[in-house]
Amino acid sequence: MLTAPLEYGLFLAAMLFTMGFLGLLVRRNLIFMLICVEVMLNAAGLAFIVAGARWGQPDGQIMMIFILTMAAAEVAVGLALILSIYRRTKTLDADVVSQMHG
Amino acid sequence: MNFPFILFLIASFVALGSTALAITGRHAVHALLYLILSLLSVAVIFFLLGAPFIAALEVIIYAGAIIVLFLFIIMMLNMGTRDHNSDWIQPVNWVGPGVMAALLLAVLGTAIFQGNPGILDTRVVTPQEVGISLFGPYMIGVQLAAMMLLAGLVGATHLRKRDH
Numbered sequence: 275m276l277t278a279p280l281e282y283g284l285f286l287a288a289m290l291f292t293m294g295f296l297g298l299l300v301r302r303n304l305i306f307m308l309i310c311v312e313v314m315l316n317a318a319g320l321a322f323i324v325a326g327a328r329w330g331q332p333d334g335q336i337m338m339i340f341i342l343t344m345a346a347a348e349v350a351v352g353l354a355l356i357l358s359i360y361r362r363t364k365t366l367d368a369d370v371v372s373q374m375h376g
Numbered sequence: 377m378n379f380p381f382i383l384f385l386i387a388s389f390v391a392l393g394s395t396a397l398a399i400t401g402r403h404a405v406h407a408l409l410y411l412i413l414s415l416l417s418v419a420v421i422f423f424l425l426g427a428p429f430i431a432a433l434e435v436i437i438y439a440g441a442i443i444v445l446f447l448f449i450i451m452m453l454n455m456g457t458r459d460h461n462s463d464w465i466q467p468v469n470w471v472g473p474g475v476m477a478a479l480l481l482a483v484l485g486t487a488i489f490q491g492n493p494g495i496l497d498t499r500v501v502t503p504q505e506v507g508i509s510l511f512g513p514y515m516i517g518v519q520l521a522a523m524m525l526l527a528g529l530v531g532a533t534h535l536r537k538r539d540h
Contacts, residue, residue, distance in 0.1 A: 283425065286388045290395055290418075292481040297399030299473035305404055305450065309411055312442065313395055320418055327425040330499035332509045335430050336517070339510065342437050343521045347528030349442050353449045354535040360453055 283324035290317035304356045304366045308349065315345045384424050391417040404450050408443055415439045429503040 294313030301307055319338040326334015356366070363370050394413040401407035415438045422431040510518060 282384065282388070283421070286391065286421070288481060289392060290414075292477045293392070293395050293399060296470075296473055296477035299477070300470055301399065303404075305446070305453075306399070306401075306407065309407060309446070310399055312411070312438075313399065313414070316415065316418060316438065320421065323422055323425055323427050323430060326501070327427065327499075330426075330501065332501045332506045335427050335501060335506050336510050336514050338427075338430050339433065339506075340517060340521055342433060343525060346437065346442060347525055349445055350528050350532045351535070353445060354532040356449065357452070358535055366453070 280324060280328050283327075284321060287317045287321035287324060290314075290320065302368045304359065304368055304371075307368060308352050308356070311352075312345060312349070315341055315348075380424055384421060387417045387420040387424070390414075391421070405447070408446055408450070412439050412443055415443075426500040428500065429506055 291314050294310045294317060297310035297313070298307055301310065319341040322334045322337040322341070324334075326332065326337075359371055360366060391414050394410045394417065398407045398410035398414060401410060415434060419431045419434040419439070422428075422434060
């Protein structure tokens with residue numbers, strides 16, 4: 275039987291979430307910002323799985339399935355938005371997009 | 377320190393290192409490959425934690441479908457050659473957000489390690505239990521997820537149509 279402390283899994287999830295957050299703050303390329311959002315969603319799912327494994331219940335895995343569904347929908351809409359932005363501005367710089375009004 | 381715990385530690389370090397390389401990469405395709413490595417190591421961790429069904433879903437949906445979507449867009453935009461704003465990625469630009477992110481990590485770590493200590497005796501939760509629970513008490517969540525997927529589909533289609 276595997277015995278790994280709960281803290282290790284949760285701390286790994288926290289570190290992954292923090293790295294995604296850091297990348298989201300620093301990067302200005304829209305593709306990389308979306309990748310960082312994916313990393314953060316994955317870290318949140320990892321925390322759910324660790325918590326579900328702690329009590330041996332399926333609820334954590336079900337939340338992970340919902341997160342997976344949401345990530346798929348988010349990526350589809352986000353990439354469509356990125357395509358639209360690229361067609362209009364010919365760049366993927368988020369700072370350029372911040373100048374649009376209305 | 378038994379063998380599965382050593383596997384857990386190795387997978388954790390691989391996940392952290394590949395995620396760091398993914399978010400700092402200048403080449404989008406290389407960053408995606410590192411992201412695949414990160415997702416696969418997280419899938420190994422899911423397997424070790426007694427969630428084999430989610431480990432399979434992670435490989436199929438995340439490392440399969442979502443990364444392929446990213447690759448499609450990178451190829452469509454023809455941005456695989458170089459980052460358009462590489463001058464942003466200087467070491468000095470990482471200081472301020474790095475301090476904020478380190479503070480966030482310190483808060484999360486304090487919350488985790490100051491809580492009740494517990495030893496994880498993982499029990500394998502089979503896909504059967506997940507399915508019974510998913511279509512039992514969580515039925516409304518499944519229907520909401522279906523509506524959200526439909527909304528995402530309609531939204532993505534509409535965004536692409538409006539350009540033409």
